[in-house]
Amino acid sequence: MNSKTIDFSKFSSIRIGPIVDVALIEDDIIPQGCVIVGSANNLLVSPTPPPLMILSKQYDFIRIEGNRLIIGAATPGGRVVSFCKKNDIAHFEYLSKLPGTLGGMLKMNAGLKEYEIFNHLIAIRTQSGWKQKNEIEYGYRKTSIDEVIFEAAFELESGFSHERLEMFAQMRSNQPREASAGSCFKNPPNDYAGRLIEAAGLKGKRVGAMAFSEVHANFLVNYGGGMYADALTLIDEAKKRVFEQFNIELMCEVVILK
Numbered sequence: 001m002n003s004k005t006i007d008f009s010k011f012s013s014i015r016i017g018p019i020v021d022v023a024l025i026e027d028d029i030i031p032q033g034c035v036i037v038g039s040a041n042n043l044l045v046s047p048t049p050p051p052l053m054i055l056s057k058q059y060d061f062i063r064i065e066g067n068r069l070i071i072g073a074a075t076p077g078g079r080v081v082s083f084c085k086k087n088d089i090a091h092f093e094y095l096s097k098l099p100g101t102l103g104g105m106l107k108m109n110a111g112l113k114e115y116e117i118f119n120h121l122i123a124i125r126t127q128s129g130w131k132q133k134n135e136i137e138y139g140y141r142k143t144s145i146d147e148v149i150f151e152a153a154f155e156l157e158s159g160f161s162h163e164r165l166e167m168f169a170q171m172r173s174n175q176p177r178e179a180s181a182g183s184c185f186k187n188p189p190n191d192y193a194g195r196l197i198e199a200a201g202l203k204g205k206r207v208g209a210m211a212f213s214e215v216h217a218n219f220l221v222n223y224g225g226g227m228y229a230d231a232l233t234l235i236d237e238a239k240k241r242v243f244e245q246f247n248i249e250l251m252c253e254v255v256i257l258k
């Protein structure tokens with residue numbers, strides 16, 4: 001089985017992690033006992049992670065088949081948007097502001113407000129074959145998917161919207177510019193993780209080079225050279241304080257590989 005060496009302090013969006021060999025998935029052959037990595041935009045990788053695997057370039061493709069859009073799970077969101085723009089396809093404009101590959105987005109049911117990747121999904125293909133959307137449980141930033149996704153089929157509708165593209169760009173104008181993994185915690189029902197972290201006095205709280213951003217408290221940012229242990233200290237502190245003060249259990253949105 002082929003592998004590739006990845007330096008997670010450069011590859012991951014939060015710029016933390018070790019240099020490790022990651023097994024390459026080719027021809028649908030999945031190595032045993034490995035955790036799948038997409039493009040690490042939602043990951044915090046410890047210095048001693050479990051064995052990891054990643055899809056090869058074979059899974060980076062997008063094509064129209066009849067009334068469906070078929071997308072490989074290693075395809076970056078930006079490529080999907082470019083394809084949809086060129087071919088006047090609707091519903092994927094928000095991916096322009098969502099860093100990641102299709103596989104990571106499906107696993108996380110990634111999205112912006114009510115625009116989520118499951119909205120126009122038809123089915124995913126894994127080692128057990130095609131699985132229809134109604135066979136998968138999904139909700140806000142979660143799914144029951146426990147297999148490696150190879151590709152997925154989506155409804156094909158015409159009408160790429162430049163207005164929506166602009167709307168999503170506006171929504172993102174207040175995000176921190178430093179390295180991060182996006183939102184650190186999921187929003188609890190009827191509340192916002194950022195509001196709770198701020199109310200618990202942790203907005204701007206810094207440990208080493210890691211901090212809850214001054215711009216948006218739910219973004220755990222790396223000012224440069226941030227360490228895994230410092231990130232965990234802040235995550236634990238936020239969970240503890242928010243629970244003590246508001247009796248609310250914050251759930252991590254960022255996936256921690258330890």
Ligand SMILES: Cc1cc2nc3c(=O)[nH]c(=O)nc-3n(C[C@H](O)[C@H](O)[C@H](O)COP(=O)(O)OP(=O)(O)OC[C@H]3O[C@@H](n4cnc5c(N)ncnc54)[C@H](O)[C@@H]3O)c2cc1C
Nearest residue numbers: 038039040041042099100101103104105107110111149182
């Ligand atoms: C600046 C910034 C802003 C962000 N804003 C948003 C936002 O608004 N909304 C949002 O939803 N997310 C947001 N995110 C998080 C991120 O964009 C999404 O979670 C995205 O889906 C991650 O994709 P990835 O390929 O990087 O996955 P990874 O981070 O590599 O992995 C995420 C999860 O998916 C699993 N996974 C990866 N590939 C596969 C596969 N092929 N099959 C099965 N499981 C797989 C991994 O095991 C892991 O559990 C943001 C991140 C950043 C850095």
